[in-house]
Amino acid sequence: MDFQGDGYYPDNHGTSVASVLFSIAPDIKLYSAKVFSTKKSGTLTTVLKAIEWCIVSDIDLVNISFTIKDLSVQSIVEHAVGSMLARGIWTICSAGNYGSRFMGLPARLDSVLTVGAWHKNNPASFSSRWGNKPDCYYWGINVEVAKLEGYGTMSGTSISTPFATGLLALAREYGILDWNLVKYRLKGKINPTTRDLKMVV
Amino acid sequence: MQNRKRIIVTDTTIEPDEFRDVDVIHLKHLGIVIIEGTTSNIEKLIEEGKVKQYVEDVVVKKSSLVVNPEKVEYIRQEMPLSGKNVKVALLDSGINTRHHFF
Numbered sequence: 001m002d003f004q005g006d007g008y009y010p011d012n013h014g015t016s017v018a019s020v021l022f023s024i025a026p027d028i029k030l031y032s033a034k035v036f037s038t039k040k041s042g043t044l045t046t047v048l049k050a051i052e053w054c055i056v057s058d059i060d061l062v063n064i065s066f067t068i069k070d071l072s073v074q075s076i077v078e079h080a081v082g083s084m085l086a087r088g089i090w091t092i093c094s095a096g097n098y099g100s101r102f103m104g105l106p107a108r109l110d111s112v113l114t115v116g117a118w119h120k121n122n123p124a125s126f127s128s129r130w131g132n133k134p135d136c137y138y139w140g141i142n143v144e145v146a147k148l149e150g151y152g153t154m155s156g157t158s159i160s161t162p163f164a165t166g167l168l169a170l171a172r173e174y175g176i177l178d179w180n181l182v183k184y185r186l187k188g189k190i191n192p193t194t195r196d197l198k199m200v201v
Numbered sequence: 202m203q204n205r206k207r208i209i210v211t212d213t214t215i216e217p218d219e220f221r222d223v224d225v226i227h228l229k230h231l232g233i234v235i236i237e238g239t240t241s242n243i244e245k246l247i248e249e250g251k252v253k254q255y256v257e258d259v260v261v262k263k264s265s266l267v268v269n270p271e272k273v274e275y276i277r278q279e280m281p282l283s284g285k286n287v288k289v290a291l292l293d294s295g296i297n298t299r300h301h302f303f
Contacts, residue, residue, distance in 0.1 A: 008295050009295050010294075010295045010297035010298070010300075011294035011296075011297075012294075013294045014291060014295050014296045015296050017293055018291060018296045018303070019268050019300075019303075020269065022302070022303065023266075023267040023268050023269060023270075023273050024276055024284075025282075025283055025284025025289070026283050026284070027284050028283075028284035028288070028289045029286075029288045030289055030291065030296075031288060031290040031291070032290075032291050032296050033290055033292045033293070034293070034294060034295045035292050047292060050290075053290075054290045054292075057288065058288065059288045059290045060287050060289065061288075061290070062292060063289060063291050063293070064292050065293055066292070066293070139269075139272060143268075143269060144268040144269045146268060146302040146303075148297050149297075151302075163272070166273075166276065166284070167276055169284035170276075170280060170282040170283075170284060172284075172287045173282050173283070173284055173285055174280070174282060191272075191275070191276070193275060193277070194277060194278045194280045194282075195278050199278075199282075201279060201280060
């Protein structure tokens with residue numbers, strides 16, 4: 001679905017994020033909301049329209065691999081994400097790549113699961129850090145992905161986030177519906193697995 | 202309608218032009234020949250020894266294409282789950298759904 005109104009064109013970022021998500025949870029039903037324009041930027045109104053569409057479409061999980069820098073809109077974003085959570089829609093979002101300098105929206109909200117990027121040679125990495133965020137970390141440097149054409153690698157919290165979304169898709173299929181329990185069990189974890197959510201065969 | 206069959210021939214000594222009653226695609230850059238025809242015609246070719254090194258075509262499912270397979274296995278911890286019936290929205294840029302990965 002194109003929320004920018006400039007046509008649904010494919011792009012590296014969305015393709016790469018989707019490839020990681022599909023690798024973990026290949027049988028999900030994917031809803032693609034294009035919220036970036038041809039200039040690779042979006043607006044809050046576009047994002048809000050997409051969130052409304054997620055609610056109407058009875059989505060289970062929303063993957064957000066971008067951050068909004070303008071904190072003056074925090075109350076609106078918090079309301080939108082909270083409206084989804086009230087309907088059982090979980091939001092998983094990237095922490096951002098600003099190190100300890102800054103964390104944007106919706107990453108800094110308690111109502112989302114915020115995912116940082118981790119690498120064994122650089123534990124602190126470039127992930128945004130703020131308060132008790134990120135909630136958990138996944139691989140985020142030189143991750144193998146599908147590109148617009150062929151394959152390649154991608155680094156950053158954008159690509160660590162679909163690992164968490166994939167895990168939560170498995171959790172939803174398993175029947176786990178308690179958001180607070182999920183967040184509690186994943187808190188502070190590096191590369192969490194189904195075992196961290198106490199999912200057993 | 203007769204059952205059709207497709208085989209992938211890696212015997213580079215064959216001459217595709219000598220085959221009749223079947224469709225032949227010669228992938229010259231790969232050194233591979235794909236032969237498609239009715240099951241009986243394909244089996245006849247094999248029985249006559251006209252093709253030797255070959256494999257039968259197989260279906261490639263979406264789920265068999267994986268990036269970061271070791272990470273995926275690590276996350277799943279052998280759980281037989283795939284996200285079935287879970288609806289996930291990506292608020293992102295567009296996806297190249299024609300990419301063979303998908």
